[in-house]
Amino acid sequence: MKLALSDEDVAFRDELRRIYTTEIPADLRERAKEGSLRYPDDLVTSQRILHKHGLAVPNWPVEWGGKDWTPLQRQMWLDEMQLAGVPEPLPFNTKMVGPVIAQFGSQELKERFLPPTANLDIWWCQGFSEPEAGSDLASLRTTAVRDGDSYVVNGQKTWTTLGQYADWIFLLARTDPNAPKRQAGISFLLARMDTPGITLRPIKLIDGSYEVNEVFFEDVRVPADQLVGEENQGWTYAKFLLGNERTGIARIGNTKLWMSQVKERAAEIRVGGGSLLDDPLFAARVAEVENGLLALELTQMRVSGSEADGKPNPASSILKLRGSQLQQAATELLVEVAGPAALPFEAGDDIDVPRWAQEAAPRYLNYRKTSIYGGTNEIQRTIIASTILGL
16 A cells, blocks of 8 residues: 655655755764664754754644644654654653643743753753652652742652753642542642752663663752643643653654664575575564554554644554554564674674674663553553543
8 A cells, every 4th residue: 555645745755855864964863773872962963953944843833833734744754754864853842841831831931941942952851750650640749839939849750761961850740639639739840950959860771771760859949930831730731741742652764764674684684595584474574564554654644733732632542552562573573683693782893793783682672661651551552442442
């Protein structure tokens, strides 16, 4: 099955490809494809170039840098970016806190935060999950008590991705402990990471990296004018944010890129009278993933752009669930293609093992996380069953 593009969409796609492949430095894109970006510099460089060309925050309102694109154009923007090896704009800025401020923040907050958020002059991190409140986010314990012109925040957040580079954190805190429902009484706050009382501690991951952190709040004073929207309405804003996050987690372009790498490498491995790619069982597994990607792509086209009214689309749970499964399947295939060459880790160029093979196992291990973050896949199945299927 092929999707026929109009002449206008072909021109749109070609312009994206031109910008992605000529404006973003080639060495930066190569590092992105290898999974070896230099943080934070590569991401800042890339996002600022994209923002200069109006391509950093197309999902935002037009008055704040967004684009009046069709759902198909929005999908092409991301897919072509990922296929070209261009780092996606920092999602904490562009898909999470930015849209929340644009949708629910005061005019003052919008003017203060949206321009530097789009240009990555501010690096945001997310303060949602807690040790006893991950998928069950409504049970969070971090508190924010109003004291004059400030909220005094106490508690702990965990799995704070890239928090070591962050200038600001957006967080959920309980402002009304006596609310009748756990989802009520939660507020959405913005805080500088250098505020006295905030401590960050890195968590070492299974692939050996330090990507996530714990964040501790001890009598942290957050100015009351850094409350987004209304007090005790944070759960509504969080659902809106998570809908955007889950839609982005699908990462169809990334998985397409990985599958092209799988096929390219498999074609180089001799098996019997042909290549590994000619093996019927291996070829069937490749086809299964690629067919799944096509089905997911069509689903994403239906979902994309449907949340402009500020209401979360439950179909984003389908994108999150299936997208994470396909990413994991692609990384698993690449490890199988690498075989024993996937065992060396960070050996560099001193051994006769190609860099792509050295990166295969860490990528496989790292992407076990996709079925957990953004709401576990079990939670997504529950949402799909209750909200979409009415079970």
